Amino acid sequence: MKKIKLIIYCAISILIGNSLKAQQNPMYTQYMFNTLAINPAYAGSRNVVSITSLYRNQWSGIEGAPKTGTLSADAPFLNKKIGLGAQLYSDKLGKTQTNGASLSAAYRIRMDKGSLSFGLQTNINQFKVNLTEVSLGSNQGLDPAFATNINKTLFNFGTGVYYNSDRFYLGISLQDLIPNDLSDDNGTRLSGKQEIHMFLASGYVLPLSDDFDLKPSFLIKGVKGAPIEADLNATLWVKNVVGVGAQYRTNADISGLIELQVTPNIRIGYSYDHSVTRLQNFNSGSHEIMLRYEFGFESGKILSPRFF
Structure with missing residues (x-):
């Protein structure tokens, strides 16, 4: 367990270390239900008021392992030409805590069989690293890198393009366009940035x-200094009510997923990740649960369930 704690603390050091970069944003197995978190052009694409909550407990059993929660809402406006969305999120990794909020806006162009959207997002984060709480053993108090805490308010932007029809979607987006400094302000720490x-x-x-119906999907993630990572997913839907799927995250996890369309308004989802790396010896897997509610009333009728 001490080795695992060391890994967690090293991850913090990597995050704020000089020229050492890694995947800094939270990851989700059920990314298809949390698209607003990675692409602002998704806002309003479901053509109803949609509210989604998601909680992820990663590497269960490891002290200091990541825990992430999000709550998002989006809706179409102005005859569905504009999509607006908002999200609250909290992400904790070891002694690192990031709380934030984002606002998204998308301009939607109706096409023959679908819609093409262009989106912008702005967000504000409170980034904290309680380095003074890290136990350094016999070196306690001797390492200047852990002598002071970090507490910063960060503003950033993102942009994206998203196309969707009833049975297909394709999106590309960029997040964290501003290279905010993540180090402290007194010059005692190696520099790091978003x-x-x-x-x-x-x-x-x-x-x-x-x-x-068979629903294959993929998500490819890239950030400077880290290997490109891909999530490959396939879900079998039965009568548009129950979905059972599997996913592979390159060099990381294999996952099982289940989705239930409880009513035309309510969908729930659960996923379980099993590590395929040496971490499998130290954790009992990652758990993620999703709940979505949609105000899908139009002319007194409930809209049929949507796949994306």
Whole structure:
């Protein structure tokens, strides 16, 4: 367990260390339900008022492992030409805590079989690292890198493009366009900064019969200084009510997913990740739960469930 704690604390050091960059933003197995977090052009694309909450407990059993929660809402406006969205989020990793909020706006162009959207996002984060709480053992109090805490308010921007039809979507986006400084202000720490994150996501619904649909999808994530990572997913939907799927995250996890369209308004989802790296010896997996509610009333009728 001490080795795992060391890994967590090293991850913090990597995050704020000089020229050492890694995936800084939270990751989600059910990314297809949290698209607003990575692409602002998604706002309003479901054509209803949609509210989604998601909680992720990563590497269960490891002290200081990541825990992430989000709450988002988006809706179309002005005859569905404009999409607006907002999100609150909290992400904790070891002694690092990031709380924030984002606002997204998308301009939507209706096409023959779908919609093309261009989006912008602005966000504000409270970034904290309680380095003085880290136990250094026999070196306690001797390492200047852990002598003071970091507490910063960070503003940033993102942009994206998103196309979707009833059975297909494709989106590309960039997050954290401003290279905010993550180090402290007294010059005693090696410099670190936020890096631009790139996301490419796509999915398609393949009808197999009247009762079965197969929904393959993928998400490719890239950030400077870290290997490109891909999430490859396939979900089998039965009567548009139950979805059972599997996912592979390159060099990281294999996952199982289940989705339930409880009512036309309510969808819930759960995923379980099993590590395929040496971390599998120290944790019992990662758990993620999602709840979505949609105010899908139009002319007294509930809109049919949407795949994306």
